[in-house]
Amino acid sequence: MNKQHTYCSENKERFLHELIELLKMPSVSADSAFSQDVFDTAEAVSAYLQAAGCDGVEICETRGYPIVYGEKIIDPALPTILVYGHYDVQPPDPVELWNSPPFEPVIQKTILHPEGAIFARGASDDKGQMFMHIKALECMLRTDTLPCNVKFMIEGEEEVGSSSLEAFLLENQEKLKNDIILISDTGIIANDVPSVTTGLRGLCYVEVTVTGPNRDLHSGLYGGAVANPINILAEMIAALHDENNRVTIPGFYDNVEELSAEERRLMAEAPFDLEAYKNALNINAVYGEAGYVTNERNS
Numbered sequence: 165m166n167k168q169h170t171y172c173s174e175n176k177e178r179f180l181h182e183l184i185e186l187l188k189m190p191s192v193s194a195d196s197a198f199s200q201d202v203f204d205t206a207e208a209v210s211a212y213l214q215a216a217g218c219d220g221v222e223i224c225e226t227r228g229y230p231i232v233y234g235e236k237i238i239d240p241a242l243p244t245i246l247v248y249g250h251y252d253v254q255p256p257d258p259v260e261l262w263n264s265p266p267f268e269p270v271i272q273k274t275i276l277h278p279e280g281a282i283f284a285r286g287a288s289d290d291k292g293q294m295f296m297h298i299k300a301l302e303c304m305l306r307t308d309t310l311p312c313n314v315k316f317m318i319e320g321e322e323e324v325g326s327s328s329l330e331a332f333l334l335e336n337q338e339k340l341k342n343d344i345i346l347i348s349d350t351g352i353i354a355n356d357v358p359s360v361t362t363g364l365r366g367l368c369y370v371e372v373t374v375t376g377p378n379r380d381l382h383s384g385l386y387g388g389a390v391a392n393p394i395n396i397l398a399e400m401i402a403a404l405h406d407e408n409n410r411v412t413i414p415g416f417y418d419n420v421e422e423l424s425a426e427e428r429r430l431m432a433e434a435p436f437d438l439e440a441y442k443n444a445l446n447i448n449a450v451y452g453e454a455g456y457v458t459n460e461r462n463s
């Protein structure tokens with residue numbers, strides 16, 4: 165371990181400088197105005213992978229933004245780890261709420277970060293983490309301490325639904341073959357509580373248009389006789405959950421995996437302070453607690 169620590173402290177300033185350069189690149193995948201920046205960031209990531217000592221570095225074209233690949237195979241008999249990350253970032257809007265410009269990284273000490281942290285769009289999602297893994301490889305290669313094979317797959321469309329990823333995975337199964345996938349694109353409970361995420365909630369949304377009469381209606385003449393589209397929409401949204409907060413859409417839970425007793429036990433062990441949680445959100449009660457505001461329905 166000592167060799168690695170020495171290497172990291174000797175190179176800390178360079179690592180910081182390189183990460184800050186990466187964070188300056190506005191790789192906003194959701195906004196086509198930044199399209200060239202997203203492509204440029206893919207180039208930068210590939211250069212960092214190469215500099216770290218990766219072989220076979222490629223900027224793999226997709227129908228959207230490219231996926232950057234690199235690998236270090238030291239012995240095919242050893243296990244292989246695949247590091248997933250993304251180099252695109254969320255749009256920074258609303259910009260006026262930033263204390264410093266989103267693409268001009270600054271290091272600041274705060275109550276949450278007494279030793280200082282980098283503030284910039286993408287610093288914690290996901291350039292910082294992805295860069296950490298690249299530098300970990302560099303460190304282990306330079307100190308001759310790499311214990312396994314490593315592959316990197318860094319995409320540029322995570323913030324817009326990863327639409328090219330599935331096809332890339334299907335087309336490159338041999339190349340991407342691995343024993344463990346390592347993803348650092350989730351949160352940790354606290355800085356001193358290492359956390360492993362074993363599952364994530366999905367996201368599903370639809371756009372619904374409710375149409376009504378052909379003009380604005382006077383409440384005195386039509387109220388009660390003609391349904392107001394806003395009321396109908398509100399009823400539709402409210403009916404998506406029952407009184408126990410379960411989703412009422414038929415088939416919704418068909419493919420949802422039940423947590424095992426062991427998983428529930430482990431989750432219950434994670435430190436959690438309900439009062440702190442409520443205070444942080446400025447709410448009086450959470451679902452199921454006395455005082456929780458329920459959306460009672462008369463149906």
Ligand SMILES: [Zn+2]
Nearest residue numbers: 289290322349
């Ligand atoms: Zn992310």
